[in-house]
Amino acid sequence: MSKHNIPREKVQQAIEILKEKDIDCWITFTRESDLSGEPSLSLILDSNVTWLSAFIVTKSGESIAIVGHGDVQAVETIGSFKEVIGYTQSFKEPFVDTITRLDPKEIALNYSLDNVSSDGLTHGMYLQLCDLLAGTDYPNRFISADPVVLAVRGRKTPSEIEAIKAAIKATEQILDEIPLYIKPGMSELDIFNWVHERMEFYGVEPSWDINYNPGVYAGPDSPLGHCFAEGSLLLEPGQTLVLDFGLKVNGYCSDLQRTWYVLKDGETEAPPHVQKTFNDMLAILEAGEKIIKPGVTGADVDAPMRQVITDRGYPEWGYAMGHEIGRSAHDGSICLGPEWQRYGSSVLIPLEEGNCFAVECGIKLEDVGFFHFEQDVLVTKDGMEYLSSKQTELYYIKG
Amino acid sequence: MSKHNIPREKVQQAIEILKEKDIDCWITFTRESDLSGEPSLSLILDSNVTWLSAFIVTKSGESIAIVGHGDVQAVETIGSFKEVIGYTQSFKEPFVDTITRLDPKEIALNYSLDNVSSDGLTHGMYLQLCDLLAGTDYPNRFISADPVVLAVRGRKTPSEIEAIKAAIKATEQILDEIPLYIKPGMSELDIFNWVHERMEFYGVEPSWDINYNPGVYAGPDSPLGHCFAEGSLLLEPGQTLVLDFGLKVNGYCSDLQRTWYVLKDGETEAPPHVQKTFNDMLAILEAGEKIIKPGVTGADVDAPMRQVITDRGYPEWGYAMGHEIGRSAHDGSICLGPEWQRYGSSVLIPLEEGNCFAVECGIKLEDVGFFHFEQDVLVTKDGMEYLSSKQTELYYIKG
Numbered sequence: 001m002s003k004h005n006i007p008r009e010k011v012q013q014a015i016e017i018l019k020e021k022d023i024d025c026w027i028t029f030t031r032e033s034d035l036s037g038e039p040s041l042s043l044i045l046d047s048n049v050t051w052l053s054a055f056i057v058t059k060s061g062e063s064i065a066i067v068g069h070g071d072v073q074a075v076e077t078i079g080s081f082k083e084v085i086g087y088t089q090s091f092k093e094p095f096v097d098t099i100t101r102l103d104p105k106e107i108a109l110n111y112s113l114d115n116v117s118s119d120g121l122t123h124g125m126y127l128q129l130c131d132l133l134a135g136t137d138y139p140n141r142f143i144s145a146d147p148v149v150l151a152v153r154g155r156k157t158p159s160e161i162e163a164i165k166a167a168i169k170a171t172e173q174i175l176d177e178i179p180l181y182i183k184p185g186m187s188e189l190d191i192f193n194w195v196h197e198r199m200e201f202y203g204v205e206p207s208w209d210i211n212y213n214p215g216v217y218a219g220p221d222s223p224l225g226h227c228f229a230e231g232s233l234l235l236e237p238g239q240t241l242v243l244d245f246g247l248k249v250n251g252y253c254s255d256l257q258r259t260w261y262v263l264k265d266g267e268t269e270a271p272p273h274v275q276k277t278f279n280d281m282l283a284i285l286e287a288g289e290k291i292i293k294p295g296v297t298g299a300d301v302d303a304p305m306r307q308v309i310t311d312r313g314y315p316e317w318g319y320a321m322g323h324e325i326g327r328s329a330h331d332g333s334i335c336l337g338p339e340w341q342r343y344g345s346s347v348l349i350p351l352e353e354g355n356c357f358a359v360e361c362g363i364k365l366e367d368v369g370f371f372h373f374e375q376d377v378l379v380t381k382d383g384m385e386y387l388s389s390k391q392t393e394l395y396y397i398k399g
Numbered sequence: 400m401s402k403h404n405i406p407r408e409k410v411q412q413a414i415e416i417l418k419e420k421d422i423d424c425w426i427t428f429t430r431e432s433d434l435s436g437e438p439s440l441s442l443i444l445d446s447n448v449t450w451l452s453a454f455i456v457t458k459s460g461e462s463i464a465i466v467g468h469g470d471v472q473a474v475e476t477i478g479s480f481k482e483v484i485g486y487t488q489s490f491k492e493p494f495v496d497t498i499t500r501l502d503p504k505e506i507a508l509n510y511s512l513d514n515v516s517s518d519g520l521t522h523g524m525y526l527q528l529c530d531l532l533a534g535t536d537y538p539n540r541f542i543s544a545d546p547v548v549l550a551v552r553g554r555k556t557p558s559e560i561e562a563i564k565a566a567i568k569a570t571e572q573i574l575d576e577i578p579l580y581i582k583p584g585m586s587e588l589d590i591f592n593w594v595h596e597r598m599e600f601y602g603v604e605p606s607w608d609i610n611y612n613p614g615v616y617a618g619p620d621s622p623l624g625h626c627f628a629e630g631s632l633l634l635e636p637g638q639t640l641v642l643d644f645g646l647k648v649n650g651y652c653s654d655l656q657r658t659w660y661v662l663k664d665g666e667t668e669a670p671p672h673v674q675k676t677f678n679d680m681l682a683i684l685e686a687g688e689k690i691i692k693p694g695v696t697g698a699d700v701d702a703p704m705r706q707v708i709t710d711r712g713y714p715e716w717g718y719a720m721g722h723e724i725g726r727s728a729h730d731g732s733i734c735l736g737p738e739w740q741r742y743g744s745s746v747l748i749p750l751e752e753g754n755c756f757a758v759e760c761g762i763k764l765e766d767v768g769f770f771h772f773e774q775d776v777l778v779t780k781d782g783m784e785y786l787s788s789k790q791t792e793l794y795y796i797k798g
Contacts, residue, residue, distance in 0.1 A: 031515055032515040032727075032729055037436025047608060047610060048607065048608045050729065051741060052741060068741070069717060070623075070717075070718065073622050073627075074610075074611065074627065077627055087741070088717050089739040089740060089741060090739070090740040090741060091740070091741055092740060109522075111521065111522035111523040111526070112523040113523050113526055113527050113530070114523075115523075116430055116431040118523070119521040119522070119523035119524065120521065121521060121522050121523075122510065122518040122519065122520060122521055122522065123508075123510035123518070123520045123521065123522045123524075123525040124510040124511040124512050124513075124514075124517070124518035124520075124543075125518065125522075126522040126525075127510070127512055128512050131512070144523075208447065209446060209447045211446060211473075212473065223472050224469070228472075228473065228476055318468060318469075318487050319469065328431075330431055330449065340488045340489070341488060341489040341490070341491060342450055342451060342467070342486070342488060342489060342490055
């Protein structure tokens with residue numbers, strides 16, 4: 001597989017999506033992209049540009065990149081844009097000429113109130129576009145590219161799904177080694193450092209900030225969230241260990257959580273109340289699994305999972321039940337979450353075939369610790385399938 | 400040195416800069432920051448946040464972070480913001496309450512037409528801020544934070560300068576090994592791969608996209624710019640080799656270029672016309688060195704360098720003569736470039752003490768190849784000093 005397959009697939013997919021949505025033209029407008037980080041650029045180019053650049057895709061099937069002359073050769077080599085226009089002194093002329101020639105009825109731009117993946121256009125760049133096209137009717141034709149980006153980013157192509165599977169495989173390889181190396185008496189920080197040693201051994205990168213990846217939660221006193229591992233918190237028999245861990249392989253990410261129980265001396269399995277909590281966790285997860293299919297919303301998936309939590313007497317879960325994965329560990333715009341203000345409309349977007357999610361949840365057993373799951377799944381034509389393995393039994397760490 | 404020293408230094412520096420500029424309040428407003436990449440966040444937090452977050456610094460000396468509850472512990476541990484307010488369901492309430500309490504006359508936001516480092520606020524987030532504060536007078540008090548961000552990002556603190564020096568040292572270590580390992584007959588791609596092996600050996604990261612880092616230009620037929628190294632272009636005796644190479648160490652970047660001449664059989668030094676081209680290159684660089692000091696603009700530095708190029712009969716250089724370095728290899732807002740439309744006002748900003756630049760230029764000798772310099776310098780109180788070594792003689796590669 002050429003390393004440039006994915007951006008080429010994504011630009012072709014974008015043309016089809018513009019046809020489907022009946023939108024004339026989509027522009028990704030960026031500069032110094034290693035600094036400004038326009039999330040759509042990685043999809044359609046999978047590289048950075050230095051100078052002011054416009055990446056234009058049209059419903060009629062054109063794909064045009066206008067880039068600084070120093071970026072021309074790289075953009076041509078990647079080959080996702082059929083026409084590459086280079087400039088030396090002024091971006092304005094080729095850009096205005098191209099827009100005038102295309103004369104699109106709608107110009108979809110990457111801004112969105114709710115969806116961070118569709119919101120790569122900075123406010124300054126928006127003002128700059130208005131300046132560049134001042135005196136023409138085109139600023140009146142600006143619309144949010146949200147539906148376009150949502151589909152282009154969310155509908156994973158076969159090459160993208162393979163890339164995500166490779167990231168998951170690398171992650172599970174290290175997770176599977178946990179019982180071989182991790183022993184009671186190790187601190188959260190020891191476990192954190194051990195995972196980093198294994199990552200170095202396998203030559204793999206984290207899929208989010210390495211300061212919190214893996215998240216390590218040993219026993220009931222661990223603070224939850226995006227926390228630094230604690231050197232003073234020791235894993236003890238009779239407690240659980242949770243790892244929240246993801247890797248990025250060839251630009252695509254995994255995001256997984258697993259729960260282990262540390263057997264006490266003489267125990268061969270977890271005591272009934274621990275096993276019951278694990279079963280409750282599984283019931284929460286499976287309430288979501290049954291719902292996931294094209295057409296349902298994130299709130300639809302979240303609600304029955306949240307219901308099982310409270311039905312079984314646990315405190316409300318303060319997070320969503322899942323998020324897209326892809327180029328980033330928190331990818332895309334769809335959130336499997338409740339209708340809280342902080343989630344905006346991201347929980348009301350219908351799921352589509354090809355979406356990839358991390359489905360997650362957690363409960364806590366006093367004096368024992370956290371029980372967390374996070375599994376990676378693909379939305380199929382009429383349901384879902386696992387991309388990762390599914391934790392169906394409590395894993396054990398022995399003394 | 401604590402790893403959190405730099406963000407703590409930067410927030411304190413920001414308070415002083417707000418006093419100096421007489422601006423009441425600066426807000427960095429972001430979400431899912433590993434995806435959206437707000438460039439100011441790395442300075443003041445050096446970490447990512449997941450949920451909608453506001454980082455508020457005031458002229459009166461307050462520093463307040465409003466973040467999702469899952470990010471609270473990490474933001475508190477970093478300690479750059481004195482007050483950390485967590486929320487679970489709604490960001491709006493603590494945010495509006497805080498702004499109402501502060502009642503700032505100006506609210507500086509990260510948008511800028513010209514300066515990418517000051518332009519981290521997306522257009523969708525700008526619209527969201529307007530929504531959050533709808534019905535109040537605060538949207539009328541929004542101003543661009545450009546002068547604030549320019550100073551906070553551009554004026555490197557002592558800890559930041561040390562970090563840049565460490566990145567330069569790692570880069571020069573590999574560059575110094577070039578004559579030991581690189582031989583005529585190797586292709587650009589061989590040289591590119593060799594540098595990557597050395598990076599792996601030393602365990603160091605590239606400071607820009609690894610697909611173009613190092614840039615390798617062997618002989619006169621190499622395409623210039625951000626190009627992929629060519630497997631078919633072989634380095635030959637009588638040609639030059641240019642490497643454009645930078646590393647990121649502890650979050651700070653170097654960006655260097657060096658030129659080697661490949662001696663022919665029997666040669667012990669470069670022939671006079673090659674040496675002359677090297678001397679011309681040095682003269683271009685030194686024309687810039689003499690000018691650099693606080694108060695001059697990037698265009699002031701660019702002009703005499705550009706003049707030497709044409710005076711000595713070379714074609715016009717199609718790039719700027721330098722850029723800031725720091726968190727990113729192309730950092731900050733000041734460009735040492737000509738007054739071309741594509742550079743906007745970035746070439747008209749006065750240099751300040753503490754700014755760090757990569758100063759670069761290139762000329763070409765037909766049938767021999769490129770002669771490129773790029774050195775990293777610090778603007779001092781009344782001039783500049785080198786952070787990297789300076790190439791004052793042509794380096795040789797032997798057969």
